[in-house]
Amino acid sequence: MIQASGLRKQYGDVVALDGVDLDVREGEIFGVLGQSGAGKSTLLRCVNLLERPDAGTVTVAGQNLTALREAELNQARRRIGMIHQHFALLSSRTVAGNVAFPLEIMGVPRAERERRVGELLELVGLEGRGGHRPYQLSGGQKQRVGIARALAGNPAVLLSDEATSALDPATTQQILALLKRLNAELGLTILLITHEMNVVKSVCDSVAIMTGGRVEESGTIADLVRTPGSRLTREIFPLPEPAPAGSVTLTFAGQAGRPVVSEVVRKFDVDLSILGGSIEELAGDSVGRLRVALEGADAGAALAYLRASGLIVEEAA
Amino acid sequence: MTWEEMLPLLWPATVETAQMVGWSTLFTVLFGLPIGVALVVLDRGGLRPAPALRAVLGFVVNIGRSLPFIVLMIAIIPFTRLVVGTTIGTAAFVVPLTVGAVPFFARLVETALREVGTDVVQAAQAMGASRATVVRKVLLPEALPGLVAGLTVTVVALIGYSAMAGTLGGGGLGDLAVRYGYQRFETLLMIVTVVLLIVIVQLLQSLGDWVARRLSHK
Numbered sequence: 331m332i333q334a335s336g337l338r339k340q341y342g343d344v345v346a347l348d349g350v351d352l353d354v355r356e357g358e359i360f361g362v363l364g365q366s367g368a369g370k371s372t373l374l375r376c377v378n379l380l381e382r383p384d385a386g387t388v389t390v391a392g393q394n395l396t397a398l399r400e401a402e403l404n405q406a407r408r409r410i411g412m413i414h415q416h417f418a419l420l421s422s423r424t425v426a427g428n429v430a431f432p433l434e435i436m437g438v439p440r441a442e443r444e445r446r447v448g449e450l451l452e453l454v455g456l457e458g459r460g461g462h463r464p465y466q467l468s469g470g471q472k473q474r475v476g477i478a479r480a481l482a483g484n485p486a487v488l489l490s491d492e493a494t495s496a497l498d499p500a501t502t503q504q505i506l507a508l509l510k511r512l513n514a515e516l517g518l519t520i521l522l523i524t525h526e527m528n529v530v531k532s533v534c535d536s537v538a539i540m541t542g543g544r545v546e547e548s549g550t551i552a553d554l555v556r557t558p559g560s561r562l563t564r565e566i567f568p569l570p571e572p573a574p575a576g577s578v579t580l581t582f583a584g585q586a587g588r589p590v591v592s593e594v595v596r597k598f599d600v601d602l603s604i605l606g607g608s609i610e611e612l613a614g615d616s617v618g619r620l621r622v623a624l625e626g627a628d629a630g631a632a633l634a635y636l637r638a639s640g641l642i643v644e645e646a647a
Numbered sequence: 648m649t650w651e652e653m654l655p656l657l658w659p660a661t662v663e664t665a666q667m668v669g670w671s672t673l674f675t676v677l678f679g680l681p682i683g684v685a686l687v688v689l690d691r692g693g694l695r696p697a698p699a700l701r702a703v704l705g706f707v708v709n710i711g712r713s714l715p716f717i718v719l720m721i722a723i724i725p726f727t728r729l730v731v732g733t734t735i736g737t738a739a740f741v742v743p744l745t746v747g748a749v750p751f752f753a754r755l756v757e758t759a760l761r762e763v764g765t766d767v768v769q770a771a772q773a774m775g776a777s778r779a780t781v782v783r784k785v786l787l788p789e790a791l792p793g794l795v796a797g798l799t800v801t802v803v804a805l806i807g808y809s810a811m812a813g814t815l816g817g818g819g820l821g822d823l824a825v826r827y828g829y830q831r832f833e834t835l836l837m838i839v840t841v842v843l844l845i846v847i848v849q850l851l852q853s854l855g856d857w858v859a860r861r862l863s864h865k
Contacts, residue, residue, distance in 0.1 A: 378773050407775035418770035421864045422788035432774040434784070463864045483774075 331356040331487060331519040332377060337386035339372050346372040347383065348543035354487075354521050354536070359513050361530040362523040363565075364540035370523040373540070374491050377521065378410045379403060391486045408436055411480030415492035417472040419464040425475050426451070426460030432482040450478040454508060470501035477508065481516075488512075490522035494529060506532045527565055531612060537562060555583050555617050558642050567619035569606050573646035577605055578633065581642035582618040590639050591620070597635065600626035648833050656823060657839065663737045664819035667809045671744035672802055679749045679801075680794075682708065683756020684782060694768070694778045711750030716808045719747050720815060740817035744808050752801045759793030760786050792863040799855025803848050810844075820844060 332354035339347040346369045354360040364370045375381040377388055379395050387396045393406055419428050426447050433443045451457050454474040464472055473493060480488055490509070494502040510533050512518050524530065530537050530551070538548035539561050547554065547561050554562040563581060564571070573579055582590070595602050607620035624632060637643050682704065688694045689701035714722065720743040727734050727742040763786055771785045787794070810821025820840055828837030 380769055380773055401777075404775040404777055407773060410773070412770065412773040414766055414770060416764075416766055418764070418766040420767055420785065420789060422791060422862075431771070431784070435771075435774055435776045435780060465865055479774075489773075 331391060332360075332521055333387075333389040334373070334377065335387055337373065337376055337383045337388070339369075339376060339381060339383050345543050347376065347386075350386070350540075350543070350545055352377075352538060352545070352548070354519060356519055357513070357517050358535040359509070359520045359522065359533050361534035361537045362521070362540055363525070363527065363530050363537055364523075365525060368540040369543040370525075370540050371491060374489055374521065374523045377489060378407055378412060408432065408483045409485050409487070411483070411485035411488040413473065413476045413480050413488065413490050413493045415495050417464070417469075417476045417496075419472060419475055419479075421464055423464075424460060425456065425462045425464065425467070428464065428475055429460075429478045429482060432479060436483060446482065447478075450481060453481070453512075454478045468501075469497050470504055473497065473501075473505050474508070477505075477512070481512070481518075486519060488518050488520045490520060490524075492524060493522065495524070495526070502526075502529070503532070509533060531566060531610060539565075551612050552583070552615060555581065555612060555615075556642065558644055563619060566610060566612070566617075567608055569619065569621050573621060573644070574605070575646055577621055577623050577646045579644040579646070580620045580622060580636060581644075582609075582616075582620070583642075584615060584640065588639070590636065590641065591622075593639075594632045594635055598626065598628035598632040600624050600629055600632045648827075648836055653836055653839060656827070656836070657820075657843065660818065660820045660823040660840075661843065663817070664806065664809050664813075664821075666737050667740055667744060667812060667817060667819055668802060668805045670738075670741045671748060671805055671809075672798075674741065674745040675748040675752050675801060675805070676798065678745070679752035680756055682749065682753040683760065684786070686753060686757040687760040687786070688778070688782065694781060708750040708753055711746065712754065714747075716743075716747045717811050719743060720812060735816035737818050740809070740812035740815075744805055744812060747808055748801055748805050751804060752797060755797030755800060756790075756794060759790040759797050762793055763789040792859045795855060795859040795862060799852055799859070802851055802855070806844065806848060806851075 332352065334350060334352040337347045337350040350373055352373070362370045362373060372381055376383045377390065379388065383396070387394055389395065390406070390410060395403060395406055398406060420431065423431065429447045429450050430443045433446060438446065447460065451460055454477050456471065456474050456478065459467070459471070464475065467475065494505050497505060506529060509520060513520055522529065534551060536548070536550045537554065539546045551562065554560045569579065591602065594600065603623050605621040605623060607618060609616060609618035633643055633645070685704060686701065686708070689697040689704065691698055723743055723746055724734050727739055730742050731739045733739050767785055767789060768781055771781050776784070809817065809819055810824070813819040813821030814825050820843065824837055824840045827833040828840065
């Protein structure tokens with residue numbers, strides 16, 4: 331749905347994007363994770379060409395945006411919704427007026443606009459708030475207005491620029507749940523950028539991790555947690571690094587319900603002590619990471635058994 | 648002087664001041680608003696950056712700002728004659744008043760528009776709004792309280808300028824103060840004129856503040 335290739339963007343001496351490729355599939359929630367300054371914001375703004383990349387192409391829904399002229403680009407942008415960290419609502423307009431704004435830009439007649447605004451406010455759980463002013467709303471409500479506004483033109487794609495970063499944890503979860511619902515109900519493709527792993531864990535199907543203007547790794551979360559040594563796994567399951575000598579780090583993905591650890595202890599002559607670990611729900615899958623120390627004559631055979639059972643086994647040097 | 652003698656002098660003078668200020672305010676907005684918008688839109692990082700053109704425009708505006716009004720008024724007498732056909736009377740002084748106030752107001756417009764967050768401008772662009780739409784539906788409405796405040800300051804400045812215009816044949820309260828207060832030592836009329844000007848300015852400022860507050864939804 332969104333393809334970016336070879337994106338480069340430089341501000342003076344600062345390279346914000348250093349050859350970034352991105353492939354967001356239709357109907358998925360794709361997260362770009364990175365610290366501030368990693369280039370993720372520039373990347374997002376290159377997708378709808380708020381920033382024009384120095385090199386590279388961006389294709390959204392089959393249309394090469396980088397090749398478009400201004401008027402055509404404005405047309406194309408109407409099919410790309412965007413929500414913002416600080417909501418970017420117009421204080422000169424009511425809630426309904428804000429949601430109607432993109433419809434005005436599209437030239438939708440007034441009666442049709444009013445009907446659509448009603449639908450959209452209901453969709454985001456703000457029915458009856460149309461006459462309020464943005465300053466009368468809480469942060470979470472403001473972001474709901476932002477989402478309703480972004481969806482006004484029935485976009486194929488929603489871009490989210492740190493949409494929950496200015497919200498408290500409970501409100502963040504509500505907004506994420508709303509995005510997830512819209513993704514499921516409307517088949518909306520969502521590209522979001524965030525510096526919070528929690529956001530990625532809660533809603534994303536795929537992720538790209540950015541550092542220094544480059545994508546360090548990307549893929550579906552299900553694949554990445556199964557990739558030995560992936561940065562995502564290390565970030566989601568923080569264990570002391572480097573691993574102590576002789577320890578073994580086990581990653582479980584998709585073995586939920588099977589007591590592999592106790593099987594190993596029973597079948598082989600080993601003692602197993604747990605040094606650390608945790609379990610998370612990721613992309614509808616239960617994933618865990620455990621650091622253990624194995625002692626005993628059969629330790630090697632035990633590790634082979636764990637590998638054969640589908641666990642990722644990383645032995646510290 | 649008695650009240651009976653003063654009133655027939657004060658009323659026409661007040662009307663003349665109101666006419667000079669009223670017309671020049673209208674023309675100031677007509678010319679100053681687009682110039683202020685252009686100063687923002689053409690600037691680096693603006694909607695349509697054109698730094699060279701912006702620099703020329705800024706330079707011209709600064710020339711207007713750097714001349715004391717009394718000098719400007721005299722300097723543009725040929726221009727005034729060209730536009731109005733005469734250089735005395737209330738109508739003639741609408742020209743220098745407008746020329747003097749346009750750069751002033753344009754800078755205030757520029758400041759008010761810069762207060763509008765880049766995030767709302769970019770949000771509108773992300774929705775596919777054209778530049779004209781961004782100016783018309785985002786920049787100007789969002790800056791409206793600031794524009795009203797700037798207009799109020801401009802009107803008050805114009806009242807001040809109009810008094811100077813009065814001394815060169817424009818009529819109005821300034822002319823009255825000079826002819827009677829200064830040249831004929833009519834202290835009472837001078838005091839009444841001063842009080843009247845203070846009251847007018849206070850009322851206008853309060854009105855402007857009230858409107859700006861009503862328009863602000865922050």
